[in-house]
Amino acid sequence: MLEAATVAFENLLVPTRLGYLFIGVLMGLALGAIPGLGGLVGLAILLPFTFDMDSFEAFAIMIGLISVTSTSDTIPSVLFGVPGTSASQATILDGHPMAKKGEAGRAFGGAYMASLLGGVFGSLILALSIPVLRPIVLAFGSPEFFMLGLLGISMVAVLSGTAPVKGLVAGALGLCVGMVGMDPQTGVLRWVFGQLYLWDGVPLVPVALGIFAIPEIVDLTIRGTRIADVPKERLKGVMSGIRDTFRNWFLVLRCGVVGVFVGAIPGLGASVVDWFAYGHAIQTEKGANETFGTGDVRGVLAPEAANNAKEGGALIPTIAFGVPGSASMALLLGAMTIQGLTPGSAMLTKDLAVTYTMIWSLAIANIFGTILCMLLTNTLAKIAMVRINLLTPLVVVIVILASFQATRHWGDLWSLLFFSLLGWFMKRFSWPRPPLILGLVLSGIIENYLFISISRYGATWMLRPIVMIVMLLIAASLYYGIRNARKAQELQQMREGQIEREQGGEADEV
Amino acid sequence: MKFKANPGALFTVVVLLLMVGLVMTAKQWQYQARLFPWTIGIPTMLLCFLQLGLDLFRGKDGDEDVAGMMDLPVDRSVPVAVVIRRALNIFGWIVGLYLSIWIIGFILSVPLFLLLYLGIQAGESWKVAVTYMLVMMVFMIGVFEMVLHIPWPPGLINGPQEFILGLVERYLSGLVPI
Secondary structure, three states: OHHHHHHHHHHHOOHHHHHHHHHHHHHHHHHHHOOOOOHHHHHHHHHHHHOOOOHHHHHHHHHHHHHHHHHHOHHHHHHHOOOOOHHHHHHHHHHHHHHHOOOHHHHHHHHHHHHHHHHHHHHHHHHHHHHHHHHHHHOOOHHHHHHHHHHHHHHHHHHOOOOHHHHHHHHHHHHHHHHOEEOOOOOOEEOOOOOHHHHHOOOHHHHHHHHHHHHHHHHHHHHOOOOOOOOOOOOOOHHHHHHHHHHOHHHHHHHHHHHHHHHHOOOOOHHHHHHHHHHHHHHHOOOHHHHOOOOOOHHHHHHHHHHHHHHHHHHHHHHHHOOOOOHHHHHHHHHHHHOOOOOOHHHHOOOHHHHHHHHHHHHHHHHHHHHHHHHHHHHHHHHHOOOHHHHHHHHHHHHHHHHHOOOOOHHHHHHHHHHHHHHHHHHHOOOOOHHHHHHHHHHHHHHHHHHHHHHHHHHHHHHOHHHHHHHHHHHHHHHHHHHHHHHHHHHHHHHHHHHHHHHHHHHHHO | OOOOOOHHHHHHHHHHHHHHHHHHHHOOOOHHHHHHHHHHHHHHHHHHHHHHHHHHHOOOOOOOOOOOOOOOOOOOOOOHHHHHHHHHHHHHHHHHHHHHHHHHOHHHHHHHHHHHHHHHHOOOOHHHHHHHHHHHHHHHHHHHHHHOOOOOOOOOOOHHHHHHHHHHHHHHHHHOOO
């Protein structure tokens, strides 16, 4: 295993691969700094351009991109109080007050160093988990992998919003989109509507771009103004922030663990990881109740360490079990299958070098990302202030060109338009979109597992112990998700009632 | 519990009809081919009915609290009429770009789209628009034509696109003799 890690490191040191990693990091930093866009949009755009790359290059650029969006997303959070991505919402609570107090540099120094340590910690945990996971994964058969696929989709469906039913339907829609085309078992053409283009199925690229990229840019355009328009201030005290990180090393380490843990659970991820870490810091840090929210650097270190560590955690179920926990991991899984790799046991045995390349890419990208952020904070802040009018046509054109790379057929463009409209409506009506992508990516894989399970074991596949345990986990995740959603809705109704009463009171006074 | 029609419910109805259509179509397939579609599709139809009930009787506009969503929340401060107008506008530009690609091909449509969008829709100065257009043309020809060798689909009027591609080819063969 050590040999595979060494070979992977040597593989990555080839200049072209390091170059791709660097390009990925640059793209990730820019996308992280622009509120509203993020790693997912970048990954969807990048996907078709990886078709002609070897697997080491493809994963270097893709992992380079997703590893660092959580590093640069700190910039708009601290400077403008607008989260760069959903993973840096908690950073605002203390980061922005720090900027107002003239301590933006200190906040950045701390955030970047915590991000670096969190990211490297996440990749270390991922590397260490491989020898532990290998015997477990090798003991799994088709029935277990089928159930794990369903578990992944159901968890993402119920946890990615407060409307679990919508999440489940979105996941099922994704599975149905994945069934379009010729059925590999029978040769029956499913839902192709007489279109030759659909015989091979709906390609992932136009769906991902349509579901995520276009709706984001349409919404940014609808908002109409520049994304952030607060003037930037001069940065000083970066070194003091770095020293803060080392002074609070144990907090950073604990939040790294929180990040890995949250990242590894399908359905949790970017939008909650920062809150988990922030909550943990409030509960455990001395005097946090008085100082957090007023510009305490520990309130910046905690979410930043966690949101970079989560990628390492998220890669664990994706690589080992083929269960992506988020939409970006689903796209990475899609890239794996495009590269001819099968997640699961093969990634831990014959393709171990590719797995270790991903781990090295994750660690090195975090180092690149931190150094670049230290050097380029002012430039990245300018990117965050770009006028949306200049961004919209550029993104639209790049998305259309990227989409056309899927099969280089007009069908790609029609798929893009259809899924853009679907994605935008889903966004406006609060339908979670990640389950749809997960369903699409996993559809073919889990249908195949179901087919093998039934042909080989008949109905008895459901009686296998691990299958039964996973069934219970699915039931538990559905119960928890629905209960959680109900609580959130009750809380919202209470808030609305309170607001109405307050407004009524004000009207009476008038 | 009170009944309230809302656009969110309309979207659920569309999804429900789509699922019904998918399940009904699968009826004619042989057992193995329809096993998975029905395993997923039939429970999903029931879930759609459930969601429709929630939409209609919970009195919400499909506008749940998005806490916990893997997304940044939608900005609800813009009035719905403005949202619809601006969305139609941007989707209109996208459809316009498609039409242009169909008529004159990619190579000309993409820079033209940038020029017109920035100059007319975004209200940028024509200097900015022309610079953007030229940079995009260089990027397209450099990356998509010279590096990726994309076979661009011909437009209805293909002369201009062929002329530009011919120029690039002549330039390249002069630069790199075969």
